[in-house]
Every structure is written in structure tokens, then in C-alpha cells.
Amino acid sequence: MTGTPRRFLVTATPPTTNGDLHVGHLSGPYLGADVFSRAQRMLGHTALYASGGDDHQTYVVTTAQRLGVDPVELAARCNREITGTLELADIDIDAFTRPDDVYRDEVREFFAGLYSAGRLVRRTWTFPYCAETDRYLLEAFATGYCPECLVGTCGAICENCGHPNDAGSLLFAESAGAQEGSTTEPRDVEILVLPLEEYREQFTEFYRRRRATMRPHVLRFVDEMLSRPLPDFPVSYPAHWGIPVGIEGFDGQVINVWAEMLPGLRHMAEAARVRRSPRTPAGVWAADSGFELVQFLGYDNTFYFSFAHLGLALAHGGLVEPTAIVTNEFYHLNGSKFSTSRRHLIWARDLVGKYGPDNVRFHLGLSNPEHQPADFTEAGFLETVRTRLHEPLQALATALAPHTGQPVTVRPETEALLDRYRDRMRRAYTLETFSVRQATETTANLLALLAARAAGDPGLAVAGLRVLGAQAAPLVPGLAAVIESRYAAATPGTVPELADLLPVTV
CATH class of the missing domain: 3.40.50.620 (HUPs)
Known part of the structure; x- marks a missing residue:
């Protein structure tokens, strides 16, 4: 704090x-x-x-x-x-x-x-x-x-x-x-x-x-x-x-x-x-x-x-x-305003029940209508969650699987990189500059970076995912809790088991 x-x-x-x-x-x-x-x-x-x-x-x-x-x-x-x-x-x-x-x-x-x-x-x-x-x-x-x-x-x-x-x-x-x-x-x-x-x-x-x-x-x-x-x-x-x-x-x-x-x-x-x-x-x-x-x-x-x-x-x-x-601002469905009276809508409980809260919260964060209208389509939802959440998580799990249980080295420059992420998230969460969209976009960007670098720098991937889980907890609380539990179960300084972090796939 x-x-x-x-x-x-x-x-x-x-x-x-x-x-x-x-x-x-x-x-x-x-x-x-x-x-x-x-x-x-x-x-x-x-x-x-x-x-x-x-x-x-x-x-x-x-x-x-x-x-x-x-x-x-x-x-x-x-x-x-x-x-x-x-x-x-x-x-x-x-x-x-x-x-x-x-x-x-x-x-x-x-x-x-x-x-x-x-x-x-x-x-x-x-x-x-x-x-x-x-x-x-x-x-x-x-x-x-x-x-x-x-x-x-x-x-x-x-x-x-x-x-x-x-x-x-x-x-x-x-x-x-x-x-x-x-x-x-x-x-x-x-x-x-x-x-x-x-x-x-x-x-x-x-x-x-x-x-x-x-x-x-x-x-x-x-x-x-x-x-x-x-x-x-x-x-x-x-x-x-x-x-x-x-x-x-x-x-x-x-x-x-x-x-x-x-x-x-x-x-x-x-x-x-x-x-x-x-x-x-x-x-x-x-x-x-x-x-x-x-x-x-x-x-x-x-x-x-x-x-x-x-x-x-x-x-x-x-x-x-x-x-x-x-x-x-308004969130549109297939180009038109959501309307209960016209039954032009997708019930929130149906979408969350089908795909789980973290997937829905992640997508709604990325497309949040903070300053201008945004549009929802189920096809766009599936594409976004698959490419910006599930595929990077799976790539991380695959790259780190051979190192599970083994110690990793976290370089000094890694901590500096992660501090930049922490600072940007703090700005996104602070009242005067609050933005769900910025917080989710920054988290998705870090996740993509970690997935791309995991094979050559497992220390970055391991440290980065833990920081991401902590900082993104307000956005995707279920995923953050699973990440924290996996790290808590592993020997400190070693690579935890990271397969199947999200219970609902898309």
C-alpha cells in the first residue's frame, strides 16, 4: 500500500x-x-x-x-x-x-x-x-x-x-x-x-x-x-x-x-x-x-x-x-442496445453458467464500455477469451511442464519488469485514474509476454505469473486463487504445477 x-x-x-x-x-x-x-x-x-x-x-x-x-x-x-x-x-x-x-x-x-x-x-x-x-x-x-x-x-x-x-x-x-x-x-x-x-x-x-x-x-x-x-x-x-x-x-x-x-x-x-x-x-x-x-x-x-x-x-x-x-456507456448486442422489453439480450446467468465467471469477467473487462459504446457477440467473446487468456495460459503450462518441481533463477531485470506491471495496475485501480479496461488490457499483455518468453526464461514466467495472479485478483478472482494455491503447494523457488488453471475451457 x-x-x-x-x-x-x-x-x-x-x-x-x-x-x-x-x-x-x-x-x-x-x-x-x-x-x-x-x-x-x-x-x-x-x-x-x-x-x-x-x-x-x-x-x-x-x-x-x-x-x-x-x-x-x-x-x-x-x-x-x-x-x-x-x-x-x-x-x-x-x-x-x-x-x-x-x-x-x-x-x-x-x-x-x-x-x-x-x-x-x-x-x-x-x-x-x-x-x-x-x-x-x-x-x-x-x-x-x-x-x-x-x-x-x-x-x-x-x-x-x-x-x-x-x-x-x-x-x-x-x-x-x-x-x-x-x-x-x-x-x-x-x-x-x-x-x-x-x-x-x-x-x-x-x-x-x-x-x-x-x-x-x-x-x-x-x-x-x-x-x-x-x-x-x-x-x-x-x-x-x-x-x-x-x-x-x-x-x-x-x-x-x-x-x-x-x-x-x-x-x-x-x-x-x-x-x-x-x-x-x-x-x-x-x-x-x-x-x-x-x-x-x-x-x-x-x-x-x-x-x-x-x-x-x-x-x-x-x-x-x-x-x-x-x-x-451502453453495451450493445450484435450492434443494438441490450433491451429486456424487446428480449434483445443474453442473460448474464446463462453466459456465466456456460463459461464460468472468470472468462466472462475477463472479456467484459477488455471490452468495457467506459467512455464509448462497446459491442458484444458470443463469437467475439469466445475468440477473445481463447486467444488472450486460455492459449497464453496453456503455452505457459506447456513450456514450464518440464521444469515442474525444479528451482528457477529470477534475474534482477525481471523484477524491474514486473515492477512496471505493478505500477501500471496500481494506476488502473486508483480512483483518480480508475479503468477496468486498462487493468485487463495490461494483464492480457503481460500474459502474452510471459507465454512468448517462457521457454527461454522460465524464471520470468514463474515470477511473472505469480505477480499477475496477485495483481489481477480484482479482475479474475477465481483464476487468481487457483494460481496462488498452486504456488503455495510448491516448494518455494521451484516451478509449480500449472496445468488446467481455468476450470472452464472455451
């Missing part, structure tokens, strides 16, 4: 519980947060990794109706499936919770406190109302076109450009699930909002200070939003699915699920603390906790984390603010 030990509070956006995780989900915040958390612990820091089921999304309702099931049962089933998939993919998450009575009480108390302090204000909001579905057009209940980039989208946020919308700004808004040609009527509803424009100076100063730990696309989005008046963020809206507001005068309204997520993540973080670090005092989300908040999310959720959640934290005044917002 170098420098002063740091303490990180790591979150991955709670997944909507209207389906299991597909490969696009896994390639983004869940793998990224896992690699980051494992790497910090390896470097001697503390990391708590938390997430949980996002049960109150309106997409749970629309999916349940399409499938003909009860939304409560759907959410419960999907929570179980998602938890199982994370475990299968070797995602070492400290807490994956789902809403319960304690959670709902904490969320209500959070917003009641903001309301009592005068931080939330009443606004009259005009919603289209659909009599056929008995719903106000919001979130998944509304479809139309984004007023910013003009792409087809649902209500609240545009998945393409990340800009927020509402029933008034969504172009050609229609009621999702209603018959074609159905009509709506405008209705005025008094709701609670957080007036984001009041925090403009604080947003501007925050992003001035944090530019070094925000990804470029986040900063571009922030600049776009700050170039015009910031919208009011609805904290409540008229709907029946979600947590009732519980404040007088707002009957028939629930807390906006994206507002709910901030105190929800605080609840999840406490569960992670209890599991991973029970001696750490409660209140890890407090501003004076000493934890740095690092949040992993898909780019389409940027508005909520960069403005809505930060605005709520500023309004509260006592919460930790994000040190870094680590976004990923």
Missing part, C-alpha cells in the same frame, strides 16, 4: 426488479464497482460495496401487467434472481437489500425532515391523465420523444442523452398500455419538488472541485444542464405504486422512486457496514464519516446522481457528497 489509507463507500445503481441482469447490466456498474472495491482492499484501503432491488420503479408494474403476474411477486422473484446472478458472476457485494418496512420508514422520515426544514416546496404540476388506464402519465406510464435529442423514450429521463423530461416537455406524449387513439386530459396536481436552480452556485463549485474524479461525459452533461435554468425535481407524484408520501395534503401520491433512491442507498450502505465492517461506527453516509462516496452507474442515470441526489444532499446538509461519479 502507498499513501494514507482511504475509506470508500461504493454504490452500484439499484437494478429495476422487472427482470434478471443481462450481460449489458453486468458489464457496467456491477462489475466496475466490484473490481474497484476488491482493488482498494488489495491496496490496503477500506471499501464497502452496496446496492439493492429498485422495487418501486413503475417499470415493475408495466412488466408485471405484460406478463400477467402480480408486481409484488415479480419484484420478489427478480430480487432473488439478481442476487443469484451476482453471486454466480463472483460479484463480492457487501449488501444487496430490498425494500422492507424499516427501509420505507427511513425514506419517509428523510423527506419529512426536508419538508419540515423548508427545503421541499409545493408546486402545481400539470399531468396528462389517462382514464382508460387510470394513470397519470409519468415514468413508464408515458411514452413520447425526448425534447433534447428527439429519440423515442419514456417519461422522466431519456436513456439516450440522459436529459430529464416531464409530461409537459415530453414530445407527443401518449399513455403506455392504452389503446391506440386513446385520449388524455390535463389535471393540475400539487406536488413536492426540490428547486434545483436554488443550488446552482453550489453545483458549480462542487464540479469545479471534483473535475478530476468525474468522467468526461458526466462533465459534459453537467455543463449542458448548467447552461440553462435547472428544472424543479419532483419529489412526489400521483401514483399508487411506491412509498406513500405520508405528509398531510399529499394523499394519493408516492415518493418519486429516483428521489427515494438517495435515502435508500444510505440504508443499503448501513447494511454493507454491518456485514463487512461491524466495528465501524454507524452513519457511514454522514458528511463527517471519513468515507469517500464512489458511485457506479450507467450514463443514462447521470441526471439523478449528478443533480437530483446531489441537490438532496445539499438540501440536507449533513450527507457525504460523491467524490466520484463513474459512468459507463
